[in-house]
Amino acid sequence: MFNFFSELKKIVEKEKLIEKYNIINMSGKILYVEGHKGICQLSKEIITFKVKGGIIFVEGQNMILNELSETTLKIVGDIKRVEAM
Amino acid sequence: MKRKNYHLFKIKGVNQERFFNALSKSFFIFDVDRTDKTHCSFKVLLKDKDKVRSLIQNNGLMIEEEFSKGPIYSFFKFFSCYGILAAICLCSIFYFLQSFRIERIEVWGDCDQALVQEYIENNLNTKYKNKIDCQSLERSLSDHFENFSFVSVAVVGQTLVVNVKTSIIPPEMDNEFESIISEYDGIVREINLIQGTLKVEVGDIIQKGQILVEGKVVNSEGEVFNLEPKAEIVLEIWAEGESTHFDEELVTTRTGKKEVVTSVVLFGQEFYTNKKQISFSQYEMESFSKPLTKNNILPFILTENIYYETKTEKIVSNFEDVKDDFINQAKENCLQNLSSYAIIKNENYKIIEGAGCTTVKYVITATLKVS
Numbered sequence: 001m002f003n004f005f006s007e008l009k010k011i012v013e014k015e016k017l018i019e020k021y022n023i024i025n026m027s028g029k030i031l032y033v034e035g036h037k038g039i040c041q042l043s044k045e046i047i048t049f050k051v052k053g054g055i056i057f058v059e060g061q062n063m064i065l066n067e068l069s070e071t072t073l074k075i076v077g078d079i080k081r082v083e084a085m
Numbered sequence: 086m087k088r089k090n091y092h093l094f095k096i097k098g099v100n101q102e103r104f105f106n107a108l109s110k111s112f113f114i115f116d117v118d119r120t121d122k123t124h125c126s127f128k129v130l131l132k133d134k135d136k137v138r139s140l141i142q143n144n145g146l147m148i149e150e151e152f153s154k155g156p157i158y159s160f161f162k163f164f165s166c167y168g169i170l171a172a173i174c175l176c177s178i179f180y181f182l183q184s185f186r187i188e189r190i191e192v193w194g195d196c197d198q199a200l201v202q203e204y205i206e207n208n209l210n211t212k213y214k215n216k217i218d219c220q221s222l223e224r225s226l227s228d229h230f231e232n233f234s235f236v237s238v239a240v241v242g243q244t245l246v247v248n249v250k251t252s253i254i255p256p257e258m259d260n261e262f263e264s265i266i267s268e269y270d271g272i273v274r275e276i277n278l279i280q281g282t283l284k285v286e287v288g289d290i291i292q293k294g295q296i297l298v299e300g301k302v303v304n305s306e307g308e309v310f311n312l313e314p315k316a317e318i319v320l321e322i323w324a325e326g327e328s329t330h331f332d333e334e335l336v337t338t339r340t341g342k343k344e345v346v347t348s349v350v351l352f353g354q355e356f357y358t359n360k361k362q363i364s365f366s367q368y369e370m371e372s373f374s375k376p377l378t379k380n381n382i383l384p385f386i387l388t389e390n391i392y393y394e395t396k397t398e399k400i401v402s403n404f405e406d407v408k409d410d411f412i413n414q415a416k417e418n419c420l421q422n423l424s425s426y427a428i429i430k431n432e433n434y435k436i437i438e439g440a441g442c443t444t445v446k447y448v449i450t451a452t453l454k455v456s
Contacts, residue, residue, distance in 0.1 A: 038106040042119050065117035065127075068109045 021051040025082060030066075031058060031075040039068075047075055057083040088115060090155030092134035095126045098146035107144070112137055124149075131158060186212045187245050194249035196233070201247060204229060214240050262300030262313045265455060267291050269424070271322035274452065281314030291320070297455060318455045322427065326419025328411045329444045330404045335397055339369065342394040349377060350386045365394040404443045415447035427451035 021035035037050040042065065047058045063077030098104075101119070105127075108114055117127040129137045131153060141148055153162075164170065190205055192198040208225060211217060219238040226236045226247070234252035238245065265281070273289045281298040285291055298314040344365070348358035370392050377385035404411070412434055419432075434447040 039102045042102050042105070042117065042125075043122075044119065064119075065105075066115060068105060068114040068117060070110050 020053055021056075023056065023082065025079060028060075028079045029076065031079050031082065033073045033075075035071055036073050039065075039073075044077070049073065051084075055085045057081075057085055059083075088128070088130075088155075090131050090153075090157045091115070091128040092131055092137075092153045093126060093128050093151060094137065094141065094148060095124070095150040096141055096146045097124055097149050098144075099123060101125050101146070104141075104144045104146060108137065108140060111140075131155070184243065185214055186243065187214060187217065187240065188243040190245045190247065192247045192249065194247075194251070196230070196249045196251055201226070201230070201249060205245070205247065209245075214243075217245070262311055264296045264300055265298040265314050265316060265318070267293060267295050267297055267320065267455065269293055269320065269322040269324075269453065271320040271453070273297075273318060274321050275317075275319035277317040279315035279317075280312055281316060283316070285318075316456065320453050320455060321430070321450065322423075322453050323448055323450045324419050324422040325446065325448050326415050326417070326422060327444055327446045328414040328418060329442050330402075330407065330411050331442045332401065332404070333441065334400050334402075336400050337367075337395050337397045340394045340396055344392045346390045346392070348388045348390075350374075350388055351383065356385065363392050365392060367395050367397065368392045369395050411443075411445045412447070415445040416449075419447040419449050423449060423451060424453055427453045 021033065023034075024030075024032045026032070033049070033051075033056070035051060036056075037052065040048040040050060040055060044063055045059065045061060047060075047063055047065065049056055049058075058075060058079060059081040060075075060077050060079040063075055063079065065073060066076040067074040099122070105114065105117065112129055112133045115128050117125065119125045134151075134153065138148065138151070187209075190202050190209075192201045192205075204226070205222070208222070209217070217240060219240065222238045223236045226238070226249070227233055230236075230249075232251050233249055235248075235250035237248040239248075240246075264284075270293050271291060273285050273287050273291060276283065276285070276287055278298065280302070281300055282302060283298055284296045291297070297318055298316045300312055300314040302310045302312060304310065342365070344361075344363055346358065346360050346363075348360065349356040370390055372388065372390050374386050374388040377387045415434060416432070423429075429449055429451045431450040432448065434445055437444045437446065
């Protein structure tokens with residue numbers, strides 16, 4: 001099956017740099033994350049979570065954590081800003 | 086992906102992020118909705134609910150509410166409703182046991198059904214289907230009711246169906262014979278009597294329904310004997326037919342446009358309809374209805390009303406232009422009143438003119454052999 005991230009990795013030379021985490025923002029309504037290391041803050045307006053080498057800050061409205069597993073999560077709502085710190 | 090089967094927890098407590106991080110290591114969590122800092126709801130898979138519950142309690146959180154939903158949950162919950170299960174089992178056992186018994190007796194045929202039913206009820210020594218001897222019951226019914234020519238007994242479902250045919254006694258056995266009767270108005274032209282009493286003579290004018298030969302003979306001692314009347318009588322008969330032409334006539338015809346209104350009826354009450362305002366100012370309606378389901382539990386009936394638009398036109402015509410058509414129509418009407426065995430001797434017509442109409446009268450004279 002075609003894997004978008006795997007294909008992307010093949011064409012980038014320094015693979016190790018992009019093995020930390022993957023984030024996909026779909027039209028500001030769905031945010032899919034691979035490689036998270038745990039949630040730091042959870043509310044309808046702000047969700048923050050740890051990734052390898054930093055923290056991701058997601059700001060929005062009416063956000064819920066639609067799916068949560070050990071390494072992946074999916075946020076659904078009106079996503080205004082995604083910031084890596 | 087929308088998950089239909091889940092267990093929802095509503096929890097209360099602090100430091101929920103740490104709890105979710107711990108929980109997500111072992112279980113899949115979805116729809117985490119944090120309403121405020123201390124209250125939160127989330128869903129887990131049905132199979133994980135017991136382990137998640139114990140984990141919540143171990144983390145010092147309080148469960149405010151929890152419930153399961155989904156078709157799989159409903160299916161398994163059904164098996165924990167012991168009352169319903171017991172009722173289904175009891176009904177099944179009762180249905181199984183009573184399926185061996187006859188519950189109804191139906192008598193078909195042209196006979197006194199109540200009398201036959203009463204006889205069967207009195208003589209049926211068992212109600213169990215496998216113990217009923219249909220053949221002996223047939224014999225018993227034939228012996229008891231002498232006027233039965235045919236008796237059939239069969240077990241259909243939980244019904245004992247008795248099919249009866251009564252014997253038809255020919256009129257000769259009753260010593261009664263039908264007289265020969267004229268079916269037309271006419272004049273008697275020839276008579277060849279074989280047996281019976283003649284009621285007419287050659288040259289007599291007779292009317293429809295008049296007796297020609299009676300099935301009785303009186304001997305010299307005045308005794309009356311019944312016998313089948315036999316004779317060959319030739320009648321001269323006549324038949325009339327007419328058709329009327331109107332100089333001005335209003336004719337209603339369909340334009341070809343139609344509107345269909347469908348409705349579903351249950352126990353005489355309209356359940357659903359797509360009724361709309363009929364846009365036709367003049368229309369004819371045809372109505373059809375048929376059962377929507379084949380069971381008797383909910384007898385839905387589908388009714389379809391078809392409205393055909395019509396228009397009325399005034400047609401003006403001259404009789405002379407359509408004269409031949411009306412003469413032929415009058416002849417056809419006349420032939421319909423005539424026997425197909427009649428031999429046509431003469432035919433003529435006359436035209437009567439009235440106010441705004443013209444009538445064609447057609448008369449056919451024919452001979453007919455009655456026997």
